[in-house]
Amino acid sequence: MKEFPITDKTKITRLPKRGVYEKEVVYSILDEALVCTLAYVHEGEPFQMPTGFCRMGDYLYIHGSVGSFYMRELADKKLKVCISVTHLDGLVLARSAFHHSVNYRSVIIFSVAEKVESKEDLYEALEVFTNKVQPGRWSDVRKPTEGEWKATMVLKFKIEEASAKVRTGAPKDDEEDYALDVWAGVVPLVTERKKPIPDPDLKSGVSLPDYLKS
Amino acid sequence: MKEFPITDKTKITRLPKRGVYEKEVVYSILDEALVCTLAYVHEGEPFQMPTGFCRMGDYLYIHGSVGSFYMRELADKKLKVCISVTHLDGLVLARSAFHHSVNYRSVIIFSVAEKVESKEDLYEALEVFTNKVQPGRWSDVRKPTEGEWKATMVLKFKIEEASAKVRTGAPKDDEEDYALDVWAGVVPLVTERKKPIPDPDLKSGVSLPDYLKS
Numbered sequence: 001m002k003e004f005p006i007t008d009k010t011k012i013t014r015l016p017k018r019g020v021y022e023k024e025v026v027y028s029i030l031d032e033a034l035v036c037t038l039a040y041v042h043e044g045e046p047f048q049m050p051t052g053f054c055r056m057g058d059y060l061y062i063h064g065s066v067g068s069f070y071m072r073e074l075a076d077k078k079l080k081v082c083i084s085v086t087h088l089d090g091l092v093l094a095r096s097a098f099h100h101s102v103n104y105r106s107v108i109i110f111s112v113a114e115k116v117e118s119k120e121d122l123y124e125a126l127e128v129f130t131n132k133v134q135p136g137r138w139s140d141v142r143k144p145t146e147g148e149w150k151a152t153m154v155l156k157f158k159i160e161e162a163s164a165k166v167r168t169g170a171p172k173d174d175e176e177d178y179a180l181d182v183w184a185g186v187v188p189l190v191t192e193r194k195k196p197i198p199d200p201d202l203k204s205g206v207s208l209p210d211y212l213k214s
Numbered sequence: 215m216k217e218f219p220i221t222d223k224t225k226i227t228r229l230p231k232r233g234v235y236e237k238e239v240v241y242s243i244l245d246e247a248l249v250c251t252l253a254y255v256h257e258g259e260p261f262q263m264p265t266g267f268c269r270m271g272d273y274l275y276i277h278g279s280v281g282s283f284y285m286r287e288l289a290d291k292k293l294k295v296c297i298s299v300t301h302l303d304g305l306v307l308a309r310s311a312f313h314h315s316v317n318y319r320s321v322i323i324f325s326v327a328e329k330v331e332s333k334e335d336l337y338e339a340l341e342v343f344t345n346k347v348q349p350g351r352w353s354d355v356r357k358p359t360e361g362e363w364k365a366t367m368v369l370k371f372k373i374e375e376a377s378a379k380v381r382t383g384a385p386k387d388d389e390e391d392y393a394l395d396v397w398a399g400v401v402p403l404v405t406e407r408k409k410p411i412p413d414p415d416l417k418s419g420v421s422l423p424d425y426l427k428s
Contacts, residue, residue, distance in 0.1 A: 009261075014282050034305075034316070037298055039253035039260040046253040046260060047223075050300040050320050068228050084251055086264040091347055091407070093426075096356040098366075100344060102248070106264050130314060133305055134401065141396055142310040152312075170413045182355055183420050187348065188408040193305070199384045199398040206397050212307075 009110050010163035020164040029105045029164055030055050033085040034133060038062065040070075040079045040113075053083075054129040059156040060109065061116070061125040066153045074113035074155055081157060083109040091187040094171035095180045101171065103186065107164045111157035122154045136211030223324050224377035234378040243319045243378055244269050247299040248347060252276065254284075254293045254327075267297075268343040273370040274323065275330070275339040280367045288327035288369055295371060297323040305401040308385035309394045315385065317400060321378045325371035336368045350425030 003021045004010065012019030020026070030036075030053075039048040049070060053062045060083060064071040073079060090103035116122050130138045144152070171184050196212050217235045218224065226233030234240070244250075244267075253262040263284060267276045274297060278285040287293060304317035330336050344352045358366070385398050410426050 009259075014279060035300055035302055035318075037251045037253075037262065037300070039251075039262040039296065041255050041258065041260050044255065044258075045223075045294055045324075046255050046296040048251065048253040048262060048296045048298050048322070050298055050318075052316065065228060080259055082253065082260040082262045084262050084264055086249055086251070088249055088405075093348060093351065093410075094355070096358070096362075097340065097344055097352065098356075098358050098362040100347065100351075100355075102266065102347075104249075104264070108262070110259075126311065130311055133314065133316075134307060137307065137314075138311065141308070141314075142312075142391055142394060144310070144312050148310075148312040170411075170415070177356055178415055179417065180356060181417065181420055183423050183426070184413040184416055186411045186413075187426070188411065189405055190408055191302075191403055191405045194402040194404055196307075197384075197400045197402065199400075201384070201392055202398055203393065203395065206395055209397050212397070212401065 004160070004162050006163070007161055010108065010161055012163060012165055018165045018167055020166050025166070026107050026162050026164045027055060029087065029107045030060065030085055032087065036083050036085045039082045040074060042073065052129065052133070054125065054132045055159070056125060056128055058159050060159055061129065061154055061156050063126065063129065063152055063154045066151055068153070071153045071155065075115040075153065079113050081111055081113060083111065083157060088189050089168070090189055092171050093184055093187065095173045095177040095182040095184050099171055099173050101167060103167050103169070105164065105166045107162060109157065109159055110161040111159065113155050113157060116154040116156050122149070122152070125154050126152070134211070136209065140209055218374070218376050220377070221375055224322065224375055226377060226379055232379045232381055234380050239380070240321050240376050240378045241269060243301065243321045244274065244299055246301065250274070250297050250299045253296045254288060256287065266343065266347070268339065268346045269373070270339060270342055272373050274373055275343065275368060275370050277340065277343065277366055277368045280365055282367070285367045285369065289329040289367065293327050295325055295327060297325065297371060302403050303382070304403055306385050307398055307401065309387045309391040309396040309398050313385055313387050315381060317381050317383070319378065319380045321376060323371065323373055324375040325373065327369050327371060330368040330370050336363070339368050340366070348425070350423065354423055
């Protein structure tokens, strides 16, 4: 399957030309994000949590503490969720206030929580997650103990009802406004990883690993 | 009121020391963000939308098209919402995989949609929103026409049930792990506004305004 089927819930009805259903695009937006927001319904009311995540194949994985009320709720009740990811890529400054916009790439997924029971799946998810946060990290650090694994709950969400919405490029103004003496264009927004700050309690003699040098 | 009252919905139960209920902190986190995610319930299921917003006093404002299904749903049914904002400030690289974390500042608000009917409130919200996206912009651009105002719906949400969650600083490892030969510290994440890119159709002779030069 190269494209997600368009459902009532994933169909982009506002500015439909911004809608993207290609799996490759949806996955690239997900893989670039460190945090998603996960919405669910509890006693008829909306709740949401920002949380780290990773993708493995056609599943999105999150993890948390076995003591977390919301992780247990999601797992025990196999709750329906709506998950979103948004990258803000630029401020789109048009000649008219009305046509101001932003360049962005967002994904919405509708899915259902499944508790990960297989140890291999759980181990792999944490390794993939850690290396997503910082490539090269997993092989460098102390691995979880049996007790730490037991304290960790991993949930997965099948990605089968999903769509993306993307805006790129210059402002679009009304024809007559192009003659105005107003500057128009895009201010790019970029999130950058800055120079690592060592822990004040870093053991002396431990140097910055190569994977953090670039 | 300097602090938000702690309710069943806003009480931080996981890692409670990260919970912050001071209005000033909650508002500074909101004011620094351009996008929030708004979750609501439709026919018993969770939905969410990423959307731009601004704050004026004790209200959060969003705007959209009068043709937007979800804006109309929110307005007509005065739907309950859960709104979140998250800033990711750094990757916290601990000596153990288990203690890896991120530095972040997030806010969760529970509220109810109210349609803004007053023209003054509507005008002010769009001006504040535009100047939040780009300080100095509103006075420089073509203002909305009567038709554009009529095509715009503004909703507001009273901020009275809200809390923040904040993590800052170095990793916290288990006592015995500080002796490991593993680098530990924080990789700061910073979102920056880059050099403005002029619209390819920019009228010749229009120069970059001062408020975009820094």
